[in-house]
Amino acid sequence: MGLMELKGVSVIFEDKVGLFKKRKFYALKDVSLSMNQGDLLIVLGESGAGKTTLGRVIVGLQKPTSGEVVYDGYNIWKNKRKIFKKYRKDVQLIPQDPYSTLPFNKTVEEILVAPILRWEKINKDELRKRLINLLELVKLTPAEEFLGKYPHQLSGGQKQRLSIARSLSVNPRIIVADEPVTMVDASLRIGILNTLAEIKNRLNLTMVFITHDIPIARYFYHLFDKGNTIVMFAGRIVERADLEEILKDPLHPYTNDLIKLTPSIDNLYKEINVKINYERVEKGCPYRLRCPFAMDICKNEEPKLFKYSHEVACFLYGKVGESE
Numbered sequence: 001m002g003l004m005e006l007k008g009v010s011v012i013f014e015d016k017v018g019l020f021k022k023r024k025f026y027a028l029k030d031v032s033l034s035m036n037q038g039d040l041l042i043v044l045g046e047s048g049a050g051k052t053t054l055g056r057v058i059v060g061l062q063k064p065t066s067g068e069v070v071y072d073g074y075n076i077w078k079n080k081r082k083i084f085k086k087y088r089k090d091v092q093l094i095p096q097d098p099y100s101t102l103p104f105n106k107t108v109e110e111i112l113v114a115p116i117l118r119w120e121k122i123n124k125d126e127l128r129k130r131l132i133n134l135l136e137l138v139k140l141t142p143a144e145e146f147l148g149k150y151p152h153q154l155s156g157g158q159k160q161r162l163s164i165a166r167s168l169s170v171n172p173r174i175i176v177a178d179e180p181v182t183m184v185d186a187s188l189r190i191g192i193l194n195t196l197a198e199i200k201n202r203l204n205l206t207m208v209f210i211t212h213d214i215p216i217a218r219y220f221y222h223l224f225d226k227g228n229t230i231v232m233f234a235g236r237i238v239e240r241a242d243l244e245e246i247l248k249d250p251l252h253p254y255t256n257d258l259i260k261l262t263p264s265i266d267n268l269y270k271e272i273n274v275k276i277n278y279e280r281v282e283k284g285c286p287y288r289l290r291c292p293f294a295m296d297i298c299k300n301e302e303p304k305l306f307k308y309s310h311e312v313a314c315f316l317y318g319k320v321g322e323s324e
């Protein structure tokens, strides 16, 4: 049993088709995964793949339509409030956009103190020590100088560091970092990734690292030289293995396309934002409309993840059970 498990989790949302009609779709479909203390899970996929929804499910902000979220052995949506509360403290999100998620009218000190006091009784001296430690951990130093500042007095990179400190303030065991450097100036990204990796190691955190950007995933991965990775498309896990294995030997046609388009991944990202709505398929493989290898079976059946050389959900490699 892992520290955290998702068992067959699906999330169904509705979107508008035309003026009056609504259509249900899977933002996540049948997602299962397991993480132990200290693990790194990298989540790769384009915009709309369901990465943020997955992150929100993992931190308990999104209730699954079906399936189970199990933390420390408890199904968190079926258990006592006390267990859910502890889980919400232990699993924290670093949001994508520090610009909109940090309150503009509060100082760094107020921003960090609020979550701590929500969970703990702590005296003034200890609280101060804790704040200084937190700011040093995220390299906002000299820490004393930052305590009285407001978010607008911080640079983009410093804002994201503060956002990281806020997530760490309640001593979580699991951190979900959702595109943690996407909104940050390119020149500052490496520094923030290095700090995140250092923090992960020092606190032995379990970390879910969400990104659409393969070079960033790769850089982060190489700070540990291991990292289980899932590739997502249309809310499904379409491939799963260690990142280097996926990049060396990508099996799913979508993963291949994602890698091929890497130098211009931001263009792909923009393009897909437009495409994604009419691409949603009702039946069969969700990637079949874009897939150069689509076969008849892909129109009618949805491939499930199965073990080939590593896990993949694609009929090119056979069907579940056929490889055994």
Ligand SMILES: Nc1ncnc2c1ncn2[C@@H]1O[C@H](COP(=O)(O)OP(=O)(O)OP(=O)(O)O)[C@@H](O)[C@H]1O
Pocket (backbone or CB within 6 Å): 013, 014, 015, 027, 045, 046, 047, 048, 049, 050, 051, 052, 053, 054, 212, 276
């Ligand atoms: N609350 C919601 N109601 C309806 N649809 C939603 C909701 N939240 C997300 N979606 C849709 O679900 C799909 C998956 O969204 P999600 O944000 O999880 O994708 P993503 O991979 O994180 O993309 P991005 O990086 O652009 O955020 C998208 O089509 C999105 O528009």
